Amino acid sequence: MPARRRRSTAIAAAVATAAALGATALTGATSAAAAEVPLTGYELTWGIKESYRTYVATYARGTFTPADGASQAAGNGAFTFVNGTGSYDSTSHRMEIGFEGSLAIESKAHGFALTLSDVKFDSAAAEITADVTRGGTTEDDVPLATVTVSRSMTDMATELTEKAGEVFGSASYAGAAGDPLTVVQKTKPTPTDPTPTDPEPTEPEPTDPEPTDEPTSPEPTKEPTKEPTDEPSSPSQSPSPSQSSPSSPSPSPSASTTSDAPAPAPAKGEIADGTLGWGVKESFRSYVVGPVAKGKVTASAGATQASGNGAFTFTDASGTYDTDAGTLNASFKGAVNFKGHEESAGEYGLDLTLTDLEATLDGGTGKLSADVDSLGEKSEDVVLATLKAKSSALTAKDDVITVDDVAATLTEAGAKAFGDFYTAGTTLDPVDLAVALSDDADLPGGTGGTGGGTGGTTGGTGGVIGSTTGSTTGGLNGALASTGSDTPVAAVGGAAAAAVAAGAAVVFALRRRSSTTE
Secondary structure, X not given: OOOOOOOOOOHHHHHHHHHHOOHHHHOOOXXXXXXXXXXXXXXXXXXXXXXXXXXXXXXXXXXXXXXXXXXXXXXXXXXXXXXXXXXXXXXXXXXXXXXXXXXXXEEOOOOEEEEEEEEEEEOOOOEEEEEEEEOOEEEEEEEEEEEOOOOOOOOEOEEEOHHHHHHHOOHHHOOOEOOOEEEEEOOOOOOOOOOOOOOOOOOOOOOOHHHHHHHHOOHHHHHHHHHHHHHXXXXXXXXXXXXXXXXXXXXXXXXXXXXXXXXOOOOEEEOOEEEEEEOOOHHXXXXXXXXXXXXXXXXXXXXXXXXXXXXXXXXXXXEEEEOOOOEEEEEEEOEEEEEEEEEXXXXXXXXXXXXXXXXXXXXXXXXXXXXXXXXXXEEEEEEEEEEEOOOOOOOEEOOEEEEEXXXXXXXXXHHHHOOOOOOOOOEOOOEEEEEXXXXXXXXXOOOOOOOOOOOEEEOOOOOOOOOOOHHHHOOOOOEOOOOOOOOOHHHHHHHHHHHHXXXXXXXXXXXXXXXXXX
């Protein structure tokens, strides 16, 4: 099968490749002599995606097996493919290298097996490709990631493709950041090699395009002129504020203190209202509405969801606060339901509902709990996450206490409630809290600060890879062990946890199903 190549060559990528290979050493040659230069002795190191490796090795109980010269770094680290050979075109500045080594990825528990081989890097197309073998069939030159090519060709940013989402079994991977890529020459050519490789280490440094960009850039000349002009202007204005300052302090404080200044909020008391914004886990939301679960997400009973399958806002807070002690205890109304893997009309293999969310903070740390209902099995007051705010203080402004971007981390109790399918310490979506201390206080955004969505149902095929159809993808689409119709909440949550923790397309086969295909 011919390799798939993108022909839109980035100028920056070409310059970077030229510099990395010492292309300027060849500029003395005539145009007639410009040709492909052979390359040997290169290595490519790439980890695909850290969360994917964690999923395979931990939650899927799977294995990575490098072979044919490939290797994996200790601690379930990145993969290295060796003996890269290829060519560099001094006219188009295109570098194409193929590498030896293969990588088998398998999980008997989740029923998937695939092998990557013939890994290639193309600097002009700015992509990584590999041959992918699944179910006895090999697809050649599958584009797995695009690459932001850099001059050094080390730690280059990568972005997973839609095909990578299909291969690795998660639609949420399409467009997601992959692990950094490094392509380096480990074995230098022998002196008999006609390629002028000796100057390579020194030539890239004084490359003409790099130095000329920096001196000719207007940035350095403008910044010195701007800063001196700004600094004199502030001192020149300082006398006028100093002259007006004796008169302005006396009337302003007296006016503010004697007229309509609001009374300070009590240091402690009952919460009048409030909102909690939380998305549970972005990758889990994507999985539910994606091509494997083919489900929907529904917010109800006062909860709303931001557009685009966004985060949720729970409302109508009640509870207590104490700003002096730095404590907050708030309960919120609203429900969120996740349904997927429809077996028949109204019957789902995944049916998970979170209600009665409660958040507590004490000196900046706390917990987030909820009632969990899965397939009719209910567990109350499950502590799903520990909370860590950026500050230990609680400050009221305009009778509202706002605490945004509170880090949420899965607890041991939450992991046990979900069947110990994933470990405590998994990072969940951050939490936003806003509570009103009086009836007339205005909460941020009117209905909460997590996107202002109108709630309702998010379903259909959001984020779907067009060709992905369950078990035909060969990715992470094998069924979990079937548990029958009386599956306890722990087992259901355990399956959900795998997708939450790893963002991988694990099939929630909670009732026995013959296939996940359409």
